[in-house]
Every structure is written in C-alpha cells, then in structure tokens.
Amino acid sequence: MDLNKILLVLKREYLTRVRTKAFILSTLLTPLVFIAFLAIVVFVTISDNEVKKTVGVIDETGVLFERLIEIDSLRYQDVSYLSIDTVRANVLAGEIDGYVILSNSFIDSSESPTLVYGGSGGLSFIDSIQDNLREVVREERLSRSQVSPEVREIFESRPRLKSVKLTEEGEEEDNAVFGAAFGFILGLLIFIGVFGYGALLMRGVIEEKTNRIVEVIASSIKPIELMLGKLFGILALAVTQFGVWIASYIGLSILAAPVAAMIVEAQMRNLPEEARSAAASEAFDPSALEQFIVEPSIFLYFFLFFFIGFLIYAGIFAAIGSAVDSEQDTQQFMLPVMAPIMIGYFLNLRVMENPDSTISTIASLFPLTAPINMISRIAATEVPFWQIGLSLLLMIGTFAGLMWLAAKIYRVGILMYGKKPSYKELAKWIKQG
Amino acid sequence: MVIIKVENVTKAFGSNIAVNDVSFEVEKGRIFGLLGPNGAGKTTTIRMINNILAPDSGQITINGHIASPLTQKMIGYMPEERGLYKKMKVGEQLLYLTQLKGMKTSEAKKAIDFWLERFEASDWKKKELGELSKGMSQKIQFIATIAHNPDIYIFDEPFSGLDPINSETLKEVIIELKNQGKTILFSTHRMEQVEQMCDDICLFNRGKAVLQGSLREVKASFGENTINLEFEGDGSFLDKLTDVRINNRSTNFAEIRVLNGQSMQDILKLAMEHAEIHKFERVQPSLNEIFISTVGEDNIKNEEA
Numbered sequence: 001m002d003l004n005k006i007l008l009v010l011k012r013e014y015l016t017r018v019r020t021k022a023f024i025l026s027t028l029l030t031p032l033v034f035i036a037f038l039a040i041v042v043f044v045t046i047s048d049n050e051v052k053k054t055v056g057v058i059d060e061t062g063v064l065f066e067r068l069i070e071i072d073s074l075r076y077q078d079v080s081y082l083s084i085d086t087v088r089a090n091v092l093a094g095e096i097d098g099y100v101i102l103s104n105s106f107i108d109s110s111e112s113p114t115l116v117y118g119g120s121g122g123l124s125f126i127d128s129i130q131d132n133l134r135e136v137v138r139e140e141r142l143s144r145s146q147v148s149p150e151v152r153e154i155f156e157s158r159p160r161l162k163s164v165k166l167t168e169e170g171e172e173e174d175n176a177v178f179g180a181a182f183g184f185i186l187g188l189l190i191f192i193g194v195f196g197y198g199a200l201l202m203r204g205v206i207e208e209k210t211n212r213i214v215e216v217i218a219s220s221i222k223p224i225e226l227m228l229g230k231l232f233g234i235l236a237l238a239v240t241q242f243g244v245w246i247a248s249y250i251g252l253s254i255l256a257a258p259v260a261a262m263i264v265e266a267q268m269r270n271l272p273e274e275a276r277s278a279a280a281s282e283a284f285d286p287s288a289l290e291q292f293i294v295e296p297s298i299f300l301y302f303f304l305f306f307f308i309g310f311l312i313y314a315g316i317f318a319a320i321g322s323a324v325d326s327e328q329d330t331q332q333f334m335l336p337v338m339a340p341i342m343i344g345y346f347l348n349l350r351v352m353e354n355p356d357s358t359i360s361t362i363a364s365l366f367p368l369t370a371p372i373n374m375i376s377r378i379a380a381t382e383v384p385f386w387q388i389g390l391s392l393l394l395m396i397g398t399f400a401g402l403m404w405l406a407a408k409i410y411r412v413g414i415l416m417y418g419k420k421p422s423y424k425e426l427a428k429w430i431k432q433g
Numbered sequence: 434m435v436i437i438k439v440e441n442v443t444k445a446f447g448s449n450i451a452v453n454d455v456s457f458e459v460e461k462g463r464i465f466g467l468l469g470p471n472g473a474g475k476t477t478t479i480r481m482i483n484n485i486l487a488p489d490s491g492q493i494t495i496n497g498h499i500a501s502p503l504t505q506k507m508i509g510y511m512p513e514e515r516g517l518y519k520k521m522k523v524g525e526q527l528l529y530l531t532q533l534k535g536m537k538t539s540e541a542k543k544a545i546d547f548w549l550e551r552f553e554a555s556d557w558k559k560k561e562l563g564e565l566s567k568g569m570s571q572k573i574q575f576i577a578t579i580a581h582n583p584d585i586y587i588f589d590e591p592f593s594g595l596d597p598i599n600s601e602t603l604k605e606v607i608i609e610l611k612n613q614g615k616t617i618l619f620s621t622h623r624m625e626q627v628e629q630m631c632d633d634i635c636l637f638n639r640g641k642a643v644l645q646g647s648l649r650e651v652k653a654s655f656g657e658n659t660i661n662l663e664f665e666g667d668g669s670f671l672d673k674l675t676d677v678r679i680n681n682r683s684t685n686f687a688e689i690r691v692l693n694g695q696s697m698q699d700i701l702k703l704a705m706e707h708a709e710i711h712k713f714e715r716v717q718p719s720l721n722e723i724f725i726s727t728v729g730e731d732n733i734k735n736e737e738a
Binding site for chain 1: 447480483484485486502505508510511512514515516517518519520521529530532533534535577578
C-alpha cells in the first residue's frame with residue numbers, strides 16, 4: 001500500500017467536505033445552540049422572581065401580616081382598612097394580583113384560608129404564597145406555645161443530603177446523576193457520529209460509482225487505498241466537528257459558573273437592600289454550574305472509542321455503497337448495520353440507569369455495542385481497567401475482520417453496475433477476492 | 434520494441450469467460466486498435482492492462498514490468514463510461530487525478546495549465562465541473578487522462594458520445610501524441626476511425642482474439658474481393674445476386690463482397706442489364722466488411738460446434 005496515495009485521497013475527502021456550508025454551519029451552530037440553551041436555563045432561574053405579584057392581606061389576627069412582611073416586603077400589602085368590595089374591585093382592576101383573608105381560626109384550627117386572585121395565577125406563585133403562609137402560621141403557633149429556642153431551631157433547620165465518592169485517591173465530590181447523563185450524551189454522540197458519518201462515507205462511495213470516476217481512480221491506485229483514504233478522510237472530518245464541540249463544551253463548562261455568578265451579583269445590586277438576603281436564599285446558585293466541568297480524560301476515551309467504533313462500522317458502510325448503484329438500493333443491506341448500532345443505542349438507556357449491572361458490562365464489552373456503551377459506563381462509573389482494555393482489544397479484532405471482508409466486497413463492487421447484488425453474490429465476491 | 438505484451442491471458446467472472454487465452458503485442462510508437470462487438474472482452478482486457486483487474490492466468494507486461502502500481506503510472510486511461518467529480522473545481526480535480534498518477538505537485542500544475550491552454554479551457558479552472566457543458570467536461574476528461582505525460586495512452590471507446598468538434602480534437606491529439614513517439618491503444622467499433630488512424634489492429638470476438646496484425650497486412654490478406662459499385666437506376670437487381678454480401682448499400686451505391694469464387698464479371702453483366710453503371714471498382718474489403726465477415730463466420734462456427 002502506498003501511504004502517499006492514501007494521504008492524497010484523505011486530503012481530498014477532508015478538504016472538499018470541511019469547506020461546505022453544511023459542515024461549517026452544523027459545527028459552529030451546535031455550540032451556539034448549547035450556549036443559548038444554557039443561557040435560557042440560567043436566565044429563567046434567575047429571573048423567576050422578577051415579576052412581582054402583589055397580594056392584599058386582610059389580617060384579622062393582627063400578627064400574621066407583620067411576619068409576612070418580614071419574608072417579602074414587596075409582595076404583601078395590608079388592605080385590612082379597605083372594604084372587601086373595594087379589595088375585589090382592586091383585584092379586577094389589576095392593582096393587586098389577589099387577596100387573602102387571614103382569620104384567627106387559621107392559626108387556631110388550621111382552617112385553610114382562601115387565596116382569591118385575578119388574571120393569571122401560576123403554580124409557583126400559589127406555591128410560594130402557600131409556603132409563606134405555612135411558615136408564618138408555624139412560627140406564630142410556635143411562639144404562642146412558647147417553645148424553647150432549641151425547638152424552634154429544629155424546625156428551622158433543613159438538613160440536606162450531600163454525596164461524596166470514595167476512590168483509591170480518597171474522597172472526592174461526585175455527581176452520579178450528572179455523570180450518568182453525561183455518559184449517555186457521549187454514547188449518543190458516538191451513535192450519531194458512527195451513523196451519520198458512516199452514511200456520509202457510503203454516499204461518497206455511491207457518488208464516485210455513479211459519477212463513473214471510480215474507474216479512472218482505480219487505474220491510478222488500489223481500491224483498498226481509495227477505501228482507506230476515504231474512510232480516514234471522513235473520520236478526520238468527524239473528529240474536527242467533535243473536537244470543536246468538545247473544546248467549546250470545555251470552555252463553556254469552565255466559564256459558566258463565574259459568568260453566571262457575575263450576572264447574579266449584578267442583579268442583586270439592583271435589588272433593594274432588604275430584599276437581597278431573601279432573594280439570595282431563593283436564587284439560583286451559580287456554583288451549581290461547576291458540576292458541568294468533567295475530567296479531560298473522559299474526552300480522550302471518547303475519541304478513542306469513537307475512532308475505533310467508526311472504523312468498525314465504516315468498512316461496512318463503504319462496502320454497502322460499493323455494492324449498489326443508488327442510495328435507494330442500500331436499504332436491504334442496512335439492517336445488519338442498523339441492528340447492532342440501534343441495540344447499542346437502546347441499551348445505553350439501561351447503562352445510564354445502572355452502569356454496573358451485568359447487562360451493562362456485557363454491552364460495553366461486546367465489540368459492536370461497546371463504542372456506545374463503554375463510554376457511557378466510563379463517564380457514569382468506575383470501570384475496571386481490564387474491561388476497558390478487553391473491550392478495546394475485541395473492537396480492534398472486529399475492526400480487522402470486518403475491514404478484511406469489506407475491502408473484498410468493495411474491490412469488486414466499485415466496478416459492478418446494473419443488477420443489485422444479493423447476499424449470495426456478495427459472498428461470491430468475497431471468495432473471488 | 435514491444436511496449437504492451439499480453440500473453441495467454443484468461444479472465445472469468447463466475448461461469449462467464451470474458452477473456453479466453455488472449456495474446457497480442459503492442460509496438461511502441463504506434464496506434465493500436467482493439468475492435469470487436471459489445472461483450473467481446475475488450476473492456477476487460479483494457480482493465481487488466483491498467484491493473485484494475487488481475488488476470489486469472491497468463492501475464493501482462495508493460496515496458497517489461499508485470500502490470501502493477503508501477504506500470505499504472507506509465508499509462509493514461511480514459512474509460513468508456515467517463516466521469517469526474519461534479520462538485521469539485523476543474524483545477525483542483527485535475528491536480529488530484531494527476532497527483533494520484535504519481536506526478537509531483539509543481540510539475541502537475543504546469544502540465545495542467547499547458548493542456549488547459551491548449552484546449553482553450555483556462556477560464557474554467559475555478560469552475561465546478563457541474564457548471565460546465567457536456568462538451569467542456571469531455572475536454573477536461575482528456576486532460577485528466579493525458580496530463581501526467583505517460584508513455585502509453587489507452588482510450589476505451591473514445592469517440593462514443595463525443596460531439597463532432599471534440600471528436601476531431603481528440604483525433605488531432607492522438608496523432609500529435611503519436612508523433613511524439615507515444616503509444617496509443619484504443620477500442621472502438623467505429624471502423625472508419627480505425628481505417629484513418631490505426632497502424633495495428635486486434636479483433637476480439639467472444640473473449641478471443643480472432644484476427645490481428647498491421648492494418649495493411651490484414652486487409653491485404655483478404656484479397657481484392659470486393660466491388661465498389663456506383664450506378665443509377667433500379668437497384669433491386671442487387672437482391673438477385675447470390676454468394677455475395679452487400680454492405681453500405683444506398684440508392685446508388687453498394688459495396689459488394691464476393692464470396693465462394695462468384696465471378697465478378699457476372700455481377701457486372703447483371704448490373705449493366707438493370708442500371709447505368711458509373712463506377713465498377715475492384716478493391717480490398719473495407720474494415721467494416723472484415724469485421725462483419727470475421728465475427729459472423731466465427732459465430733457460425735461456434736454455433737455449429
């Protein structure tokens with residue numbers, strides 16, 4: 001084999017495609033869409049409390065309104081001095097968004113007060129008022145029962161569950177949920193990459209065949225050189241695209257937390273002094289974004305598994321392309337390629353739910369599903385090194401075997417026109433080669 | 434000097450023997466015509482010479498080397514079904530194809546510019562092939578075949594589908610290359626081009642080389658057994674002739690091949706009785722006649738056997 005010629009083919013495949021509008025747009029727009037998505041999430045979380053709704057309170061107890069003001073001075077208005085009809089008129093006129101009558105029985109017997117509101121309510125609005133009322137009533141009852149400050153503290157404390165992961169290196173912060181989701185996305189990306197770029201390769205082979213240029217090329221280089229050049233050219237294209245995506249992900253994940261913190265801080269400054277502490281406790285915590293930062297080694301594994309995974313399937317895609325005259329004719333041959341890759345995709349859901357189960361382990365070792373499922377496991381859990389090694393070995397062996405078969409079909413196929421071959425004929429071609 | 438040597442080559446696809454024990458030699462600096470009906474094995478033979486297919490048995494040598502990636506560089510090949518990348522710019526496309534033939538980038542660029550100039554196609558360099566007309570892309574295809582300056586040029590059915598202007602240009606280029614001492618092999622079933630251009634021929638039928646040699650010798654070996662007859666009047670007398678084969682028949686002309694020792698004088702007499710004779714000429718058979726009679730007889734023999 002002549003490496004220079006393979007490189008020439010590779011260069012052509014890569015350069016003619018990397019310059020196309022479709023490639024540039026899909027490569028650059030995807031991170032932008034991702035940024036936009038993140039920004040929307042942050043924006044929505046931050047600006048959740050921005051639309052201030054006001055609630056009129058007719059306080060018959062004489063104590064609850066004070067406590068409500070302490071929680072949120074902007075939301076609650078004392079309307080006890082107005083007649084009920086006026087209050088209702090105000091609600092209908094939109095001057096206040098609703099009113100609530102707090103009677104003594106609310107404190108004494110837990111009778112539920114009624115929130116009367118006009119216009120749009122909104123679940124979070126109603127929920128937060130309910131929360132506020134619960135809190136003030138509980139505090140009022142506690143103080144009326146004259147419970148000790150210790151008991152009060154018990155009520156005010158809100159214990160949370162914190163999780164840390166134990167590894168050889170010691171304890172480390174870990175987010176199992178995020179890891180599993182991230183692994184699923186990486187597996188999905190490999191699925192899309194193998195399938196999308198495999199199909200691109202196949203279309204390229206069909207194009208050369210229907211253009212009839214393949215015979216000119218076959219008079220200059222060996223079919224296997226052409227096939228390998230095309231295959232690695234497309235692979236380079238895929239790696240370029242994923243590289244841009246991953247680089248922008250790494251950049252974003254590192255920048256997200258500090259940038260969000262700045263935005264939150266700027267917003268805080270706009271709030272009146274007394275509302276800040278209240279807003280701060282409710283508002284979105286920018287440091288939560290730090291969990292999106294992942295270990296760089298995971299991306300190395302990603303590329304490794306994509307690389308070999310693509311090579312396993314690409315040979316078959318190229319062979320199918322060589323065997324037919326048009327894209328419509330590919331369907332009967334697609335099933336054997338589609339089946340394992342789809343199984344890998346569906347198993348990926350199971351892997352995400354339970355990365356250490358037997359089925360996950362098998363799926364991540366079986367060479368046709370390993371490219372998708374092993375990367376999901378690596379992201380989600382601690383995979384023993386021997387499993388990663390075994391999986392890679394099996395994949396490389398499968399790649400070599402399938403490539404050998406594919407090259408034989410390809411050699412004969414690219415010069416065959418006319419009738420769509422059957423599987424029996426493909427077997428004959430393999431024997432011929 | 435023999436530059437292409439095909440020795441006892443056989444190639445089968447399954448049960449179909451496409452090329453059956455074929456041998457011929459192409460001399461350097463000559464134009465060699467590969468003739469034969471469709472399916473005779475011409476394209477398969479050409480593909481083996483180009484090292485696209487490997488023979489099942491026998492051997493092909495180019496310039497003394499067995500067909501291999503090395504010999505591929507010595508050949509410029511234009512297949513019967515022509516094609517290029519539609520979405521690639523003409524200049525880049527030619528550079529790619531020329532580099533694949535092993536030419537260095539700087540040399541390749543020079544050669545491409547030279548030929549684009551020669552074909553008055555320099556303006557198309559930056560255009561995608563898909564934007565060009567059929568005639569224009571045919572010119573680009575010639576350039577792709579010849580730009581790497583090989584010693585041997587192989588054209589499979591080069592004149593099929595060419596417009597008359599490109600047909601003429603290609604003929605000129607072939608003669609020009611021959612004058613530079615290059616060797617040209619082409620296959621065709623258009624006999625007038627072979628008569629005009631070829632030095633040597635090899636006639637294929639059913640996978641076998643049934644007739645070969647220099648054009649002059651081949652024609653001479655058939656003898657002067659053909660009549661070119663020009664006449665005026667009712668031509669129906671021609672139907673009464675026996676032991677002849679009539680080619681190129683029109684209202685006032687017929688090319689009559691005399692078979693089985695039929696007397697030419699009798700034919701002349703019969704003709705004079707029915708029409709006014711303008712010309713009665715005894716000639717060597719046309720290549721067309723040679724083609725039809727050789728292939729026809731060969732096929733009859735095969736059917737009997």
